[in-house]
Amino acid sequence: MDYGKDILNRLIDMYERRGAFDKDASSLRAIQIEVKKAYPEYMDRYNHEAYKEINVAVEKLCTEKIVFAEKNSVGQYSKVRLNIASVSECYRKLKRTSIPEQCEKVKKSFEEYQNSESQIVQAVIKDWYQCLEEYKKLPYDLKYDGKRASEIIRILQAVSKLNSETYIRNFSTALFKDSKRFQKEFRSTVESILFDYTDEVVEKDDILGFYNLYENPTYVMVKGNVVIQLDTSVIDVSEMPNGIALSNASLEKIRAVTVKASKVITVENLTTYHDSDENDAIHIYLGGYHNYSKQVLLEKIYADNKFKKYFHKGDLDVYGFLILENLKEKTGIPFTPLMMDVATIERFYKAGLYKELTASDVKVIEEKKNTKLAAYTDVLQFMLDNNCKVEQESIKALDLME
Numbered sequence: 001m002d003y004g005k006d007i008l009n010r011l012i013d014m015y016e017r018r019g020a021f022d023k024d025a026s027s028l029r030a031i032q033i034e035v036k037k038a039y040p041e042y043m044d045r046y047n048h049e050a051y052k053e054i055n056v057a058v059e060k061l062c063t064e065k066i067v068f069a070e071k072n073s074v075g076q077y078s079k080v081r082l083n084i085a086s087v088s089e090c091y092r093k094l095k096r097t098s099i100p101e102q103c104e105k106v107k108k109s110f111e112e113y114q115n116s117e118s119q120i121v122q123a124v125i126k127d128w129y130q131c132l133e134e135y136k137k138l139p140y141d142l143k144y145d146g147k148r149a150s151e152i153i154r155i156l157q158a159v160s161k162l163n164s165e166t167y168i169r170n171f172s173t174a175l176f177k178d179s180k181r182f183q184k185e186f187r188s189t190v191e192s193i194l195f196d197y198t199d200e201v202v203e204k205d206d207i208l209g210f211y212n213l214y215e216n217p218t219y220v221m222v223k224g225n226v227v228i229q230l231d232t233s234v235i236d237v238s239e240m241p242n243g244i245a246l247s248n249a250s251l252e253k254i255r256a257v258t259v260k261a262s263k264v265i266t267v268e269n270l271t272t273y274h275d276s277d278e279n280d281a282i283h284i285y286l287g288g289y290h291n292y293s294k295q296v297l298l299e300k301i302y303a304d305n306k307f308k309k310y311f312h313k314g315d316l317d318v319y320g321f322l323i324l325e326n327l328k329e330k331t332g333i334p335f336t337p338l339m340m341d342v343a344t345i346e347r348f349y350k351a352g353l354y355k356e357l358t359a360s361d362v363k364v365i366e367e368k369k370n371t372k373l374a375a376y377t378d379v380l381q382f383m384l385d386n387n388c389k390v391e392q393e394s395i396k397a398l399d400l401m402e
Contacts (some may be wrong), residue, residue, distance in 0.1 A: 224282030
């Protein structure tokens with residue numbers, strides 16, 4: 001072992017942990033190591049070689065005035081203290097970059113994104129600049145890795161520009177000329193950042209889809225008494241008992257939709273969609289938050305069928321109500337919640353068909369129940385009072401129990 005180098009690295013690590021580079025040297029406690037604790041072999045009477053090498057290393061550093069240390073009566077060193085005035089020399093000898101220098105380098109890597117039109121990119125850079133101004137490590141385990149941080153910003157920039165269904169492998173190839181690199185190196189971090197910086201409350205597993213980024217093609221499923229007209233053909237969905245699955249890519253090809261039932265019901269969960277059998281209604285499976293293509297379809301349906309009644313059937317949890325509000329806001333359609341009331345959740349609760357709230361659930365409910373979700377205060381309060389939430393898939397199970 002190179003004891004001289006190791007001693008300096010230990011001292012500089014301690015210097016950085018204390019943030020000493022940002023403080024007046026006169027206010028610092030001694031930055032020092034205890035030799036016998038750092039190197040147990042120093043006290044091993046049979047390890048003369050280690051004892052000798054450590055002494056030689058300390059003496060050399062003392063001669064160079066990089067550290068201060070004194071021998072006791074038997075020639076042993078007890079403590080080695082860093083000479084603060086020699087910190088720059090330490091970095092030079094170790095070929096290490098100081099924290100302030102690292103911070104400045106990372107900040108420069110963000111310069112090309114300073115005028116980004118993406119609100120998320122702007123917000124992330126603002127927060128990260130603040131960290132670097134205070135010589136703090138970047139979050140998401142980025143630390144002072146400017147190259148990786150810059151790549152993350154580049155990905156966020158690209159994600160924010162997606163306005164149609166995009167597949168992850170194609171996205172990765174476009175950015176890195178490697179179809180698997182995004183998935184292997186960046187996906188988890190990007191999901192966490194998008195989850196933290198997205199104004200809409202979206203579950204982390206769904207956050208990429210919220211931004212039109214998918215593993216595979218997604219579909220809208222429609223069933224009921226409805227006729228869909230394309231450029232050169234007409235589909236009468238009522239002739240298909242289980243409905244039809246339309247790929248997102250095909251939705252913009254629809255020219256007209258004629259709903260012959262009196263109700264249009266959007267459904268959050270696939271099982272609920274299959275279980276739904278109301279005759280005088282068409283059912284549309286959205287799969288969580290709708291995206292741009294699905295919004296186009298819903299707007300087309302509403303434009304052609306404004307005098308129908310519009311309902312949404314979602315989970316009886318805080319995210320179900322947020323999805324409903326997002327749906328109303330983005331489409332302009334006056335959806336009414338269906339089976340998302342106190343009577344429904346109480347029925348499930350009494351039957352024991354519920355899950356307990358997570359800490360995240362409680363936090364979001366408390367944040368939103370008096371503002372964005374004020375219309376559903378009674379249901380949300382029931383959830384809090386009884387520590388419960390219900391998935392719509394439970395409906396059929398409850399019917400079977402009864």
